[in-house]
Amino acid sequence: MGVIHVTDRAGQRHTLEAIEGWRVMEIIRDWGLPIEGLCGGACECATCHVFVAEEWLGKLYPPSEEEEGQLDTVVSWPSSRLSCQIIWTPELDGLEVTLAPTGS
Numbered sequence: 274m275g276v277i278h279v280t281d282r283a284g285q286r287h288t289l290e291a292i293e294g295w296r297v298m299e300i301i302r303d304w305g306l307p308i309e310g311l312c313g314g315a316c317e318c319a320t321c322h323v324f325v326a327e328e329w330l331g332k333l334y335p336p337s338e339e340e341e342g343q344l345d346t347v348v349s350w351p352s353s354r355l356s357c358q359i360i361w362t363p364e365l366d367g368l369e370v371t372l373a374p375t376g377s
Contacts (some may be wrong), residue, residue: 275366279323281306282372297323297370299355308372313318314357316340319347321356326369333359352371 279287279301289304291297298321299311309320315337325333328351336344340358347353356370 275361275363277301277361277365277368277370279304279306280369280371280376291365291368293362295361296357297368299368300361301356301372306338306372308356309375310357312357314330316343316355316358316364319343319355322347322349322373323354323356323370324352324373325359326351326371327352327355329365329370332364332368347371 275291277289277291277297277300279289281287287306289300291300291367296314298308298314301308302310311320312318340355343355344353
C-alpha cells in the first residue's frame with residue numbers, strides 16, 4: 274500500500290492509504306471525503322473532478338477523448354482530471370490532488 278494526499282474544498286489536507294488497482298475516486302470516497310462519483314467510474318459525469326498537482330501530471334496516462342469530453346462540461350484547468358480515470362499504482366505513491374469545487 275501507499276498513499277495519496279487529498280486537499281478538500283475547505284483547504285484541509287488528508288493523507289489516505291491507497292490500494293493498487295483502485296480508482297482514485299474510490300479511494301477518496303471510501304475514506305469519507307465529499308466526492309460524488311455519481312456514475313461509479315464510468316466516465317459519464319464529472320462529479321469526481323480533481324486538480325492534480327503539476328509535478329504529478331507527467332506520471333499519469335493522458336486523458337482519453339471520453340474524459341476530455343466530460344471535462345469540457347465543467348470549469349477545468351490544465352491540471353483537471355476525473356479521479357475515476359486514474360488507477361492508483363505504486364508509481365503514484367504520494368500523488369497530490371485537490372477536490373474541485375462542486376458544480377465546476
